[in-house]
Each structure stands twice: as C-alpha cells, then as structure tokens.
Amino acid sequence: MTEQDKKGGNNMFQLSPFITVILKKDNKVLLLKRVNNAKWYPGCFVFPGGKMDGNETVTLAACREIKEELGITLYPEKLKVVHVCHYKRKDGFEGLDFFLLAEAWSGELCNKEPKKHESIEWIDKDELPKDLIPLHTYALDKINSGSFYSEFGWQTKN
Numbered sequence: 001m002t003e004q005d006k007k008g009g010n011n012m013f014q015l016s017p018f019i020t021v022i023l024k025k026d027n028k029v030l031l032l033k034r035v036n037n038a039k040w041y042p043g044c045f046v047f048p049g050g051k052m053d054g055n056e057t058v059t060l061a062a063c064r065e066i067k068e069e070l071g072i073t074l075y076p077e078k079l080k081v082v083h084v085c086h087y088k089r090k091d092g093f094e095g096l097d098f099f100l101l102a103e104a105w106s107g108e109l110c111n112k113e114p115k116k117h118e119s120i121e122w123i124d125k126d127e128l129p130k131d132l133i134p135l136h137t138y139a140l141d142k143i144n145s146g147s148f149y150s151e152f153g154w155q156t157k158n
Helices: 058-070 134-144
Strands: 016-025 028-034 049-051 080-088 094-102 117-124 149-152
Touching: 016 058, 016 134, 028 149, 049 058, 058 094, 080 134, 134 149
Parallel strands: 016 094, 080 149
Antiparallel strands: 016 028, 016 049, 028 117, 080 094
C-alpha cells in the first residue's frame, strides 16, 4: 500500500465484507425477525451476522457478531465457510458475504439487540418463511445445490 493509499488519496474501489452465520441444530436453522421499523428489510427474517470491522478474520468476525447479537460463543475452528456471494444492491452498493455454518456453540441464546430484531426463531430448514430476505434465500439455494460461490443482484446482458 502506498502512502497515498494510506491517506485515502486514491480512487481505489472498496468492496464491503459481511458475514452471515447459519446456526444449525438438528433439522432447524436459527433466524432473526427484524423489527418493523428496521432500515433494511423491515419485518423480514434474516440469518444472524453483519459487517466485518477490519483487522479481524472472517471466522473471528462471525464469532464477534454472534456474541453481539445472540450472546453465545462460537468456536472459530468449528466454523465452516460454506458459501461466498458477491452481491450488488439496487442503489449500487456492492458487498461480499461469507456464509458460515455453525453447529457447535456454548451459552444461552438470547436476543441481545431487541431494537433491531423482534425475535429469534428455530425454523425447519425445509420450511423457511417466504419473507426471508432475497439474498439469504438465494445463497441458501446455492449452498443446497453445492455451489461455493455465487453472484446476486447483477444485471446480465444476453
């Protein structure tokens, strides 16, 4: 990185990294129901996760986010990256979302962010709600078909 880069003087493209954790127990996955006044996807279901803060690995970001949202402890060595999705929102924002599977944790689940999520629910993985956000529905379909990488929200030209 050049000194100009460190000072923010370049026009280098920035891609925002996110993590999404699929907590699985038996045949169920844990979903969060967003509050009705949420900025993004109000009233919809999402998998837990969030933005990477920088200076942290993907697995450590997953552990931090889950501790912040659900109060449980994940084990980095037991997390498995199952999918990566490069996505683009309608407003032009681009993100790279790492989807991780967690089947082991310690602690009691609780909703640590009630202003963001009205509930946490274990839902049968074969009966997911229709209002699961589109990116998570898409990525889960790709994961179930064995695809490790996908792209979402891009316009394709035929």
